[in-house]
Amino acid sequence: MKHFNYNYDNYQDDFCTVVYALEKSNVRYDLVVGIQRGGLIPAVHISNALNIPFASLNWSHGEGKVRDSSNPHLRTALERGRKVLVVDDICDTGITLNEVKTTYPGIDTAVLVYNEENEKQFVPTYYGWKIKRSELPEWLDFWWETK
Secondary structure: OOEEEEOHHHHHHHHHHHHHHHHHHOOOOOEEEEEEOOOHHHHHHHHHHHOOOEEEEEEOOOOOOOEOOOOHHHHHHHHOOOOEEEEEEEEOOOHHHHHHHHHOOOOEEEEEEEEOOOOOOOOOOEEEEEEOOOOOOOEEEEOOOOO
């Protein structure tokens, strides 16, 4: 499989696009939650850029199926009517974000890269780079991942 080097410059462009969209939306979030592992770096950066508290969420639809479906930070925030933004690096198949949104109704989502041809037809609330897998089939290697 071919790989696309998603470098720091790509990240900066997409991160700025997401932060600009968040600022423009005038929605005031009370908590930013990063999905482990890919969503942690962009979530921490969004949290810092907008001065919003941060939490993490362990979620996987792959082998082992780790799901933090009773995350106390998320549950408490939502039960108190707080606005929560869940962040991941990419919405590729749409499975992870669809599962998280189903488990935690009321959240908004943000990703750096959004595959508009995802199998769940999931559309994140905010995204940086919109791709079509039919046109960009390469695996994305994010700059923070171990090579």
